[in-house]
Amino acid sequence: MASTSLSTQKVSVSTSSSSTGWRKWIGVIPFFLFALFFMILPSARLLTGSFFNSEGQFTFHNYQELFTVPTIVNAYKLSIQISAVTAIGGGILGFLLAYAVTVGGLPKSMRPILITFSGVASNFAGVPLAFAFVATLGRVGFVTTVLKEVFHVDIYAAGFSLYTFIGLGLTYMYFQFPLMVLIMAPALDGLRREWREAAENLGANTFQYWTRVAMPILLPSILGAMILLFGNAFGAYATAYALTGGRLEIVTIQIGAQIRGDVFHNPGLGYAMAMGMVVIMAVSLAAYSWLQSKTERWLK
Amino acid sequence: MNLLTRLHKMPFWSWLWFILGALYFLLPLLATFEFSISWDPADPLKAYTRVFADKDFWETFMYSNLLAVATILVNVILIVPTAYWIRLRVPEARRLVEFITLLPFVVPAIILVFGLIGVYSSPFKVPFTELTFLEPLTTFKFGTNILIVAGYMVLAMPYMYRSVDTGMRTVDVRTLTEAAQSLGANWFTIITRVILPNVRAALLSGALLTFAIVVGEVTLASFLGVDAFGPYLFLLGQHRAYEPAALSFFSFLLTWVAMGLIQLFTGGQGQAAGAH
Numbered sequence: 001m002a003s004t005s006l007s008t009q010k011v012s013v014s015t016s017s018s019s020t021g022w023r024k025w026i027g028v029i030p031f032f033l034f035a036l037f038f039m040i041l042p043s044a045r046l047l048t049g050s051f052f053n054s055e056g057q058f059t060f061h062n063y064q065e066l067f068t069v070p071t072i073v074n075a076y077k078l079s080i081q082i083s084a085v086t087a088i089g090g091g092i093l094g095f096l097l098a099y100a101v102t103v104g105g106l107p108k109s110m111r112p113i114l115i116t117f118s119g120v121a122s123n124f125a126g127v128p129l130a131f132a133f134v135a136t137l138g139r140v141g142f143v144t145t146v147l148k149e150v151f152h153v154d155i156y157a158a159g160f161s162l163y164t165f166i167g168l169g170l171t172y173m174y175f176q177f178p179l180m181v182l183i184m185a186p187a188l189d190g191l192r193r194e195w196r197e198a199a200e201n202l203g204a205n206t207f208q209y210w211t212r213v214a215m216p217i218l219l220p221s222i223l224g225a226m227i228l229l230f231g232n233a234f235g236a237y238a239t240a241y242a243l244t245g246g247r248l249e250i251v252t253i254q255i256g257a258q259i260r261g262d263v264f265h266n267p268g269l270g271y272a273m274a275m276g277m278v279v280i281m282a283v284s285l286a287a288y289s290w291l292q293s294k295t296e297r298w299l300k
Numbered sequence: 301m302n303l304l305t306r307l308h309k310m311p312f313w314s315w316l317w318f319i320l321g322a323l324y325f326l327l328p329l330l331a332t333f334e335f336s337i338s339w340d341p342a343d344p345l346k347a348y349t350r351v352f353a354d355k356d357f358w359e360t361f362m363y364s365n366l367l368a369v370a371t372i373l374v375n376v377i378l379i380v381p382t383a384y385w386i387r388l389r390v391p392e393a394r395r396l397v398e399f400i401t402l403l404p405f406v407v408p409a410i411i412l413v414f415g416l417i418g419v420y421s422s423p424f425k426v427p428f429t430e431l432t433f434l435e436p437l438t439t440f441k442f443g444t445n446i447l448i449v450a451g452y453m454v455l456a457m458p459y460m461y462r463s464v465d466t467g468m469r470t471v472d473v474r475t476l477t478e479a480a481q482s483l484g485a486n487w488f489t490i491i492t493r494v495i496l497p498n499v500r501a502a503l504l505s506g507a508l509l510t511f512a513i514v515v516g517e518v519t520l521a522s523f524l525g526v527d528a529f530g531p532y533l534f535l536l537g538q539h540r541a542y543e544p545a546a547l548s549f550f551s552f553l554l555t556w557v558a559m560g561l562i563q564l565f566t567g568g569q570g571q572a573a574g575a576h
Contacts, residue, residue, distance in 0.1 A: 024390050025390060025393070027381060027382070027390070028382055028393050030378060030381070031378060031379070034453070035403075039400065039407070041419050042407075042412060042416050043415055046414060093320070093321065097317050099314070099317070100313075105311035105314055106315065112563070114321070119562065120552075120555050121325055123558075127533045127537065128551040128552060131332065131537055131544050132332040135548075141335075142327070142331030142335065174324065235409070236408075259410075259417065259523055277408070277411055281405065281406040281407070281408065
């Protein structure tokens with residue numbers, strides 16, 4: 001008897017909470033509809049398309065080809081290499097710059113200058129950036145000419161070219177290191193003075209403070225930021241296309257060619273390439289948020 | 301050890317990194333500017349006067365600005381009520397919505413446009429019939445405009461959502477709503493007269509960032525085939541030398557203005573956040 005009344009009570013409570021539970025979601029429906037039509041459906045289209053061949057039959061073959069067709073494998077390799085190199089290079093330069101204006105002893109007035117400049121540069125990508133680098137390091141670029149005429153160093157004779165891996169890397173660096181500055185400056189601010197004092201009171205020298213206290217705290221956010229830089233370069237298309245005209249075959253360039261005119265003669269393979277990119281980006285974002293949760297323990 | 305001790309004691313290293321970064325930042329700009337004024341020594345601004353006299357430049361540039369304004373407006377209309385509702389009613393939706401707003405980091409522009417073309421280049425049929433209730437959006441002008449604005453909204457989503465959400469964190473949404481309700485305000489009035497003014501600074505920085513992303517964007521614009529500023533600049537670069545340099549420098553100045561304004565509008569807010 002008692003158990004029956006208890007159970008009916010439970011039912012009535014749960015129905016009332018589920019009706020308000022349903023109604024309170026009304027306010028977020030427009031957002032979810034937008035996400036459905038312009039984010040989820042397009043992604044789902046790529047996903048389902050990647051499992052069909054040109055005859056419209058279900059297949060896993062497209063995914064096998066991602067790992068076997070040499071041009072595709074090389075494109076992924078090239079994309080991963082250029083993203084990793086510019087993430088590490090940009091990460092190091094960005095960290096040192098962020099260090100310089102936060103705890104590095106530069107005048108306080110330098111900080112807002114660097115932060116604003118970094119905000120501009122990290123958003124200055126695409127066609128204008130490519131043209132700017134042509135004017136800088138192209139065959140008759142400003143720096144190329146100065147090096148040749150003032151320092152008598154002909155970088156193009158020495159094998160350098162802006163339209164190759166290293167040139168594209170230098171161009172990507174322009175938006176990579178400022179992004180690192182923007183992420184690391186607040187993290188370095190989070191290093192409390194008390195930690196340093198405590199370490200010094202316990203007899204630690206600067207080297208011990210950095211290796212035993214500061215670095216372990218900063219390392220997850222440094223790695224996380226570098227992963228963000230990796231994704232930032234990995235998804236870039238316009239800069240590479242405008243700079244090399246599609247000659248440097250990174251993944252985004254190949255996907256662009258596939259959208260223009262089915263260069264693989266297999267739409268499914270194009271979709272599978274896109275999904276391959278999405279997976280790599282998703283893994284890096286997951287790694288980033290995992291590292292972020294490690295950071296939050298110390299740095300807010 | 302010795303090195304690191306010196307690294308800390310002497311700002312020499314800090315200055316070195318700073319100067320190195322500044323050179324990396326400034327040299328390409330200097331080079332672009334230098335190149336853009338070297339067309340005709342007698343008339344250094346020739347490239348600029350030529351470009352600004354070009355009808356196509358103004359048309360594409362105005363069109364891109366229009367796209368940016370549309371993107372910002374619809375994004376504000378979509379995101380502000382959503383973020384508000386989440387704070388007030390469904391905090392359990394926060395993680396899901398945040399996750400969705402981060403999707404653009406996983407799906408870069410080239411993949412997004414690939415998917416959009418994949419979905420919207422064929423007609424929408426009523427299931428199990430041959431009735432079409434939506435022509436392919438890519439085949440008519442208004443349809444392409446919808447697609448590109450939606451695409452830009454997606455690209456700007458992480459920045460816009462984040463600034464609005466941060467803005468709402470600093471005001472007590474619940475108390476404001478209760479106060480407005482007890483004075484007899486309806487939902488529309490609450491959002492437009494109470495919430496919006498309170499997140500104005502945040503909205504402005506999100507809007508300016510959107511502006512910096514959209515004007516000059518080339519991936520979505522060129523694959524969806526719209527005559528925006530990005531594709532125009534790209535084409536100009538294929539067969540001209542000095543005008544593209546002039547326009548690149550001009551784009552850079554625009555980005556600078558947008559970022560400078562963000563700094564100006566959020567400067568106070570940023571300090572408040574740092575003081576916590």
